[in-house]
Amino acid sequence: MPMARASTTNDVFNAIGEPKRRAILEQLVVQQMTVGELVDAMEWPQPTVSKHLKVLREVNLVAETRVGRFHYYRVKPDELRPVQEWIHQFEKYWGGALEQLDSYLIDIQNNGEKSD
Amino acid sequence: MPMARASTTNDVFNAIGEPKRRAILEQLVVQQMTVGELVDAMEWPQPTVSKHLKVLREVNLVAETRVGRFHYYRVKPDELRPVQEWIHQFEKYWGGALEQLDSYLIDIQNNGEKSD
DNA sequence: ATATCATATACCCATATAGGTATATGTAAA
DNA sequence: TTTACATATACCTATATGGGTATATGATAT
Numbered sequence: 001m002p003m004a005r006a007s008t009t010n011d012v013f014n015a016i017g018e019p020k021r022r023a024i025l026e027q028l029v030v031q032q033m034t035v036g037e038l039v040d041a042m043e044w045p046q047p048t049v050s051k052h053l054k055v056l057r058e059v060n061l062v063a064e065t066r067v068g069r070f071h072y073y074r075v076k077p078d079e080l081r082p083v084q085e086w087i088h089q090f091e092k093y094w095g096g097a098l099e100q101l102d103s104y105l106i107d108i109q110n111n112g113e114k115s116d
Numbered sequence: 117m118p119m120a121r122a123s124t125t126n127d128v129f130n131a132i133g134e135p136k137r138r139a140i141l142e143q144l145v146v147q148q149m150t151v152g153e154l155v156d157a158m159e160w161p162q163p164t165v166s167k168h169l170k171v172l173r174e175v176n177l178v179a180e181t182r183v184g185r186f187h188y189y190r191v192k193p194d195e196l197r198p199v200q201e202w203i204h205q206f207e208k209y210w211g212g213a214l215e216q217l218d219s220y221l222i223d224i225q226n227n228g229e230k231s232d
Numbered sequence: 233a234t235a236t237c238a239t240a241t242a243c244c245c246a247t248a249t250a251g252g253t254a255t256a257t258g259t260a261a262a
Numbered sequence: 263t264t265t266a267c268a269t270a271t272a273c274c275t276a277t278a279t280g281g282g283t284a285t286a287t288g289a290t291a292t
Contacts, residue, residue: 011135016133077210164282184289185290
């Protein structure tokens, strides 16, 4: 009995892995919108929008405010900080794969062959 | 005939949506490693490591250098830039959801009706 | 050559999940 | 009330994919 894949959408990293969800966030960061306005902007079926909003809600990337029958959604940008911070640990290597190239050259000197 | 879900892993955003793949990148950014060294560090089965490395390779987040039977993997940090740049458009709103709250208050003052 | 090591890949399975349709829920208007 | 509207959700289907096992590939050593 194979142990199956783990759930994914329940964290911010995976939530923004979905292109449609990124598009929704890009819309909402400009201005808060109702679901219907999002449907018009995206030109996707309403359940599609609602379901992606649900995922975004569950990871706290959007917040909802109900006004009558309208549900206003807005981005909670702070929630993207963990992603930015995770990226940050790689930034110091940007533009220079040089240290790694160095150790690679040492490796092939110590071992012989190469490729790539 | 339901149109099924779209492929996801073939872009950087989704590649880093997988926790194991993030862990691999965190290891490799410290130092390049062979698959076997990664297996030892992660304590996952070797095929698991190899398959995640394949995904990371396909989105160009890691590069491979073969030295004899050893395959050295290293991070290509620059490839994370698109993610960082995408995040960047949200940074100006960090710490203050205030403007959005303002416009929300204005909206409900204007009786919450949506314009169409 | 043969054996061993390092890695990739093929295969299977279970499940998570995106997309679609229909319906439920909840609110406001007539 | 009844109707219309706004959104969420239940349901279904197809597929993408993570995890596991076994095997293939490829390189080195003996």
